[in-house]
Amino acid sequence: MVQGSLARPVRSETGPRDMTRAADLSSINCTQCGAGLGVLGGGRVRTHVCGYCGAVLDAQDKYRILTSIGKRDHPFSPVNIGMTATIEGADFTVIGTLGMIETYRGETWRWTEHQLFSPTHGYAWLSYESGAFVFTRKLRDLPSPMWIGAAQVERAESPPRARLNDGHYRYYETSTARIDFMEGEFNWLPELGESKTAVTLMSREAMLSYSFSRNEREVERSILIPTERICAQLGIDPATIRVTEPHPLTPFKPLKDEGFLRLALLGFAAVALLLTLALWILPGDRVLNVDRVPVRDLPQTYDFTLTSADQLVRVDLQTDVSNAYALFSTEILNAAGEPVVEGLRAAQYYSGTDGGERWSEGSRRAHYLFRPTDTGVHRITLDLEEAESWQGNHSPLSYVTISVRQKVTTSLWMGAMTVLFLLGALALQGRYALYEKRRWSGSDWTDED
Incomplete structure (x- = not known):
């Protein structure tokens, strides 16, 4: 969808016109059907669309009839004209409603945009779609770059970026929407079917839209308003709001003390890793070492003495x-x-050469690890059961060295703890990665090969 509004300054055929009317005007009767209409939008309202008969009235020329859109079905929105809310420290009143529609590749999206008026902060927009409320205002401080158009996006080799005083923005989408319904007061003359294209960029907390229509272009900033907060302001029961699709600006919800937990898990992993290395390098006490026993002399028997039965023997x-x-x-x-x-x-x-590169696999070593049942003299008997060379043209081996150590520590369990701590930290980090992936899943940017 287009984040932003179709609002633009009103111009006459001879140039900008003075948009003022009686400041104390609070209601009028529709000059087509006679229905009573509230006047809420201040002296710079240009158009008033009757919600009963669809007449489009010129608020700057005694509410004369400009045209009529007829009676049309009102798009769904929990927001109604006349509701008030305090947003970003300013008091706003809902003065108008637009039903918006966007179609692309056979899919259709519909949402509503409500024009807001503040006596101190002017005009803004509150849009509602899929259970999300988005507040949009025209920027006074222009971003860098000041403008990004659809043609620039098409030519770009990487997602366009922009910088504003509140952070950095990355390209999200280009979309075109048109007006399908209108009711209430507006500070310009809307028309059914009127369309606007917006190039939208997104940061962690806001969207930046470079929007343009047939005659005007604007730069707007949009933020997501928490549902419970805006419902409390507007007097809407939040239980009636059903979020059908998370908005890209939906904030990440960390677990309780997630930051501390992630650091704690990484700290535990570091300690466990150090202990693993320490246990791994502890050699134990050597109780037998027989060097280079010819395999032709096997089997051989050797005695060794164990002084501890509490730890492993290798x-x-x-x-x-x-x-x-x-x-x-x-x-x-x-x-x-x-x-x-x-x-x-x-x-x-085994080893060899393949394509000029040397390779090897396997090991010339083997070992046993066991826990003794008692101390005292133990006896080991070693024999060669079989041996065979790869190509059968040389002796497989000539000797074997036998070594026995007691009081050996194993790093297996501590290594497993290291892995578990790291997996826990990665799982927490993975939650945020999945959140970012979902947040950007609606972007229309594709990297071409």
Whole structure:
């Protein structure tokens, strides 16, 4: 939809005309049907459209009949002429209603725009669409650049941007709307079917519209008014307002203490990461190290003594396997001769050259991790179950080094906590990312390949 209004200064065929009328005038009778009409818009009202018969009256020439639009269906809006509200510190009265329509690629959008009048701040607009109330005023301080037209958007390689004293704006859409209904007072002469094109940019809190019609162009700023606040001002029951589609200016609703929670999660993640690294680099106490045992001498049995049963024991096997794999069997008995570890571990490593680039995969290492049942002398037996080279033209491996360490700490759980804390922080950040994606989903800007 077009954010903004079709309002423009009135001009006669000979130039600008003086728009004044009796300041104390409070009501008139329609000069076509005789119905009583309230006069609410001040001395610069140009046109008064009768809501009963559709007569378009010249408010500056004794309300003579200019034309008639006939009796037309009133567009839905909870806002009625005569309602009052205080917006941005100024008291406004609803003086006129326009029914707007926009069609594009077979789709149609309808909304209402209500002209407002303030004795101290002049004229503005309050539009209503899909349960959202948007307040629009003409800018006094022009943005930079001062003008962006539809042709400039078509030629742009990236979304056009503008700067105003309240922030930066990025291109959102170009749209053309026309008048389909009108009633009440206006500070210009509206016509059914009259259209306006607007290039709209958006910041976090407002929309900036460069709008132009056949004879005039304006720059306007629009903001979203909270539903409960404007309903309280206008005397509307907010329970009757149904939001069918969130407005792009709908503010982000963070969770309670979301900012603190995000920082806390990142802090916990940092602490958990440091603890993970500390646990990972703690070596434990070495209780056995047998270097380069020839595989032809396997199986071999070695004794080692454990002094603690409260922490983990790690058994490492390191080989020189190359373009091959080797499968080792291991058995560890405790001081009572009972097996505490029985299993198989494989070491496999492959490398080569492909297209001039070297590659490798696998590992020459294997390990066991177990919690002992008691202290004392333990016995490990290691054997090579099988080994096979990739191409079968060389020996798969020649030796294996055996290392046993006790009092080993594991960083697995602390690492998992790090990941969980980070995921929590990312989930909170993701809420805002999804909000921004939805907010800009209605933009008509597309990046061409």
